[in-house]
Structure formats: C-alpha cells, structure tokens
Amino acid sequence: MGGGRKELVLPNSVVTPGVAAGRLPARAYRENFADRRPPLPAHAAAVAADRCYFCPDAPGVAACPTG
Numbered sequence: 001m002g003g004g005r006k007e008l009v010l011p012n013s014v015v016t017p018g019v020a021a022g023r024l025p026a027r028a029y030r031e032n033f034a035d036r037r038p039p040l041p042a043h044a045a046a047v048a049a050d051r052c053y054f055c056p057d058a059p060g061v062a063a064c065p066t067g
Contacts, residue, residue, distance in 0.1 A: 012020040024032070040048065 012023045014023055016023060039045075
C-alpha cells in the first residue's frame with residue numbers, strides 16, 4: 001500500500017451493522033428524539049407528579065378508594 005495513496009473512508013449508513021456513529025443525518029436525530037409535546041410548566045408538572053395514578057382528580061389520601 002505504498003505510493004502515498006489514502007484509503008477511502010465511507011461514512012456509516014442505515015445498513016451498517018451494529019452500533020455506528022453518523023448512521024443518520026443530524027436532522028433525523030432531531031426528529032426521532034424530539035419531545036412529542038412541549039414540556040409542562042413547573043406548576044403543572046408538580047400537580048401531575050402529585051396525582052395518584054388510580055384517580056384522575058386526586059381526591060386525597062382520606063378519600064382514596066384503593067387504600
């Protein structure tokens with residue numbers, strides 16, 4: 001392999017097996033990993049986190065039907 005020739009390096013593609021960097025264009029990563037909905041405001045996130053999964057209106061511990 002003499003003669004000063006450089007080896008041609010091709011970028012990874014969608015058919016490259018295994019884990020490989022640069023498989024998709026940057027735009028595809030932004031689209032694939034973007035949030036589906038905008039994030040909740042801080043107060044709305046706190047209210048949602050305090051809500052019981054069994055009751056959509058969260059009546060409180062005293063009125064909890066599950067115990």
